[in-house]
Amino acid sequence: MDYHKDRYEDCSLIVFENNLPIAAFPAHKIDENTIASHFGLSYGGIILRKTEVLHKTLQIVYKILFVLKSSKIEKIIYKSFHKFYNSIGSEEITYAKYLIKAKLTVRQFSSVINLNDKLEMNRTRLRLARRAMKMGVVIKEVDTFDDYWNNILMPNLNCKYSAKPAHTVEEITKLHNSFPKNIHQFNAYLNDTIVAGATLFETANVVRVQYNSANEEGRHSGASDLLYLELIERYFKHKNYFDFGTSFDDNGLNLGLLNWKESFGARAFSIDTFEIETKNYILLEKSINCDDRKLIQNHHHH
Incomplete structure (x- = not known):
């Protein structure tokens, strides 16, 4: 804190x-x-x-x-x-x-996948993830946040919600340096350019999506879908829960965002x-x- x-x-x-x-x-x-x-x-x-x-x-x-x-x-x-x-x-x-x-x-409520009893992912998700693989999208864990913050997250939040992320890039970097095992940055690259990313907080049983963002290309190419498929099925499959966080904004429940999370098999856990x-x-x-x-x-x- x-x-x-x-x-x-x-x-x-x-x-x-x-x-x-x-x-x-x-x-x-x-x-x-x-x-x-x-x-x-x-x-x-x-x-x-x-x-x-x-x-x-x-x-x-x-x-x-x-x-x-x-x-x-x-x-x-x-x-x-x-x-x-x-x-x-x-x-x-x-x-x-x-x-x-x-x-x-x-x-x-938060949208959460119980990783010990996973639901099937929606076919559209899998189709988009396969498209991204064919296009040569690469998913990598990185230890710097600047690329994602400056090129994806901040422009996206600004353009969609005229908002800023709760953490500045300096703050998230400082947090990561203090808790290197608990804070992760995964990016999706198309032709060596970042198109999507996720900032994750990991605890003993849970991995939580703190920031999720993609640009137009990241959404259209399926890079964002591939990113989450990899996080859920590969990088964090040993955890108990995958927490996508809430889907509430100033207008109440954001159904588009919620549908996207649910299509990975996430369900509502109340907060x-x-x-x-x-x-x-x-x-x-x-x-x-x-x-x-x-x-x-x-x-x-x-």
Whole structure:
């Protein structure tokens, strides 16, 4: 989160037990009384250790709400973690949200391929990918971002949406240098000229498309289709999930973009935003017994 810390007023929390960090909640201020589970991240929420059981998770949520309430924070805008990013996929936090009466305010979804149980790709996709191969399109992983950013991504976003990518080329380069194993740039070339590309973020089980863009030639030649065919069937076939991201823009759902993702076999996995009132920590008291409560009240918060 470091590279964009000037854009957010941080309000992250770390929960300690016997001086060991056991949970983290990346967050930032919205206004005096409201914080948000971090908008600058692809996914957020409360981050727990794999070993955490339900009872302990409820204590952690209790503690976080209690500390925030004592610091005059009344409300949390909580963008929940997509379950498939969680390495064991458990949902203790989902149960905690129910107990504290978290209110669902926004539901979007990401288009995701479950790589362990893939659907057939649409024939058009395969036909276009074959066309690209015949034309001699080459797919390569590269370690610089300038070519893609300057020649494909920025012109495309500018012309279609008068928008800029969320990362500048300097920022994505800096991120890649810090996390070389997790950030990838794949480009498609026709006659040695870049025509399409994808910037991917890789986690333990998921590969996520952060930026996807092609020029007219990249679309028409099928280079873009070949690129994704290769990413799904070859480069990342060992992962559990291939996440194409959301298809929402300023006008709501972009059906053209969604159809394209679905034609590779992607389906909707929901991404939900909740509003949580910090005073509802009280609703967890029944679930965590009295001894815990004393222990929690006596904790210093860091």
